Amino acid sequence: MKHYLSISDLGNLQSAAKEAISLKKDPYAFELLGKRKTICLLFFNNSLRTRLSTQKAAMNLGMEVMVMNFGNEGWQLEFQDGALMNEGKSEHIKEAAQVVSQFADIVAIRAFADLVDKEKDEAEIVLNGFKKYASIPVVNMESSVAHPLQALADAITLEENKIQERPKVVLSWAPHPKALPHAVANSFVKMMKLQDAEFVITHPKEYKLNPEITKDCKIVHDQEKALENANFVYVKNWSCYTDYGKVLSQDKNWMMTKEKLENARFMHCLPVRRNVVVEDAVLDSNQSLVIEQANNRTYSAQLVLKRILEKL
Numbered sequence: 550m551k552h553y554l555s556i557s558d559l560g561n562l563q564s565a566a567k568e569a570i571s572l573k574k575d576p577y578a579f580e581l582l583g584k585r586k587t588i589c590l591l592f593f594n595n596s597l598r599t600r601l602s603t604q605k606a607a608m609n610l611g612m613e614v615m616v617m618n619f620g621n622e623g624w625q626l627e628f629q630d631g632a633l634m635n636e637g638k639s640e641h642i643k644e645a646a647q648v649v650s651q652f653a654d655i656v657a658i659r660a661f662a663d664l665v666d667k668e669k670d671e672a673e674i675v676l677n678g679f680k681k682y683a684s685i686p687v688v689n690m691e692s693s694v695a696h697p698l699q700a701l702a703d704a705i706t707l708e709e710n711k712i713q714e715r716p717k718v719v720l721s722w723a724p725h726p727k728a729l730p731h732a733v734a735n736s737f738v739k740m741m742k743l744q745d746a747e748f749v750i751t752h753p754k755e756y757k758l759n760p761e762i763t764k765d766c767k768i769v770h771d772q773e774k775a776l777e778n779a780n781f782v783y784v785k786n787w788s789c790y791t792d793y794g795k796v797l798s799q800d801k802n803w804m805m806t807k808e809k810l811e812n813a814r815f816m817h818c819l820p821v822r823r824n825v826v827v828e829d830a831v832l833d834s835n836q837s838l839v840i841e842q843a844n845n846r847t848y849s850a851q852l853v854l855k856r857i858l859e860k861l
């Protein structure tokens with residue numbers, strides 16, 4: 550594997566999840582693989598889990614780690630070819646990516662959607678800028694439209710907790726006061742399409758995701774009906790895709806409750822707003838898998854870095 554930009558870069562998802570589970574059982578089995586290799590983590594947005602788990606994964610493989618909060622510490626980057634740089638932007642992606650490539654063997658990037666211009670967000674200018682001009686592998690730590698490290702951690706969590714061969718998994722929209730990107734939901738949908746599972750998406754009518762991504766998925770607008778006999782319920786907010794980036798509804802009736810969950814296991818990528826997205830009774834119960842999901846972020850990143858290191 551050269552880059553990890555999308556869940557599809559893994560090849561066979563089931564083998565990847567199983568390999569990650571074996572790394573979890575013996576995290577230092579490849580502690581020499583990354584010796585004298587450096588990963589540079591560049592954050593254009595905030596993080597808790599992604600930052601710490603990717604760092605931990607790299608350390609488990611014996612790598613050196615450099616972290617930079619590019620969003621408030623780096624020069625403002627220009628991405629446009631031929632730009633006249635006489636305003637706020639001080640450095641072009643062409644130089645920045647080549648310079649980072651001299652200091653590190655792998656670069657990992659977090660750069661969220663702005664949720665203003667759909668076309669610009671879908672062009673993934675930050676991630677693709679690094680892919681184009683860096684000479685080292687690029688790892689997606691959540692871009693405008695994808696969060697594949699989270700999706701692999703979710704696949705690992707499903708694999709570890711499923712008690713039947715073909716579980717029913719529901720992705721449910723939930724209310725949120727702020728406009729959130731579609732990246733987590735997009736990658737979860739892509740990952741579920743690679744699973745042997747009954748997969749259902751439920752959301753208010755105005756909150757459909759990118760139809761190219763949800764193509765062939767079962768979508769039910771009645772949340773109660775969608776949740777019937779679910780084994781896993783993955784809850785996530787996203788802003789409107791058609792009226793791009795808008796918060797059109799904060800309908801509290803879509804919040805996940807213990808009553809709605811019945812016997813299903815609860816999943817969320819975190820961070821989560823208690824009693825807005827999901828009630829305390831769910832998060833504080835043993836039906837919640839959120840802490841396991843966060844833990845699996847390490848083994849998701851470790852599997853990805855291991856595969857990249859093996860090809861360096």
Ligand code: CP
Nearest residue numbers: 596597598599818819
């Ligand atoms: N789930 C996730 O990516 O968490 P952070 O935003 O804290 O990294």
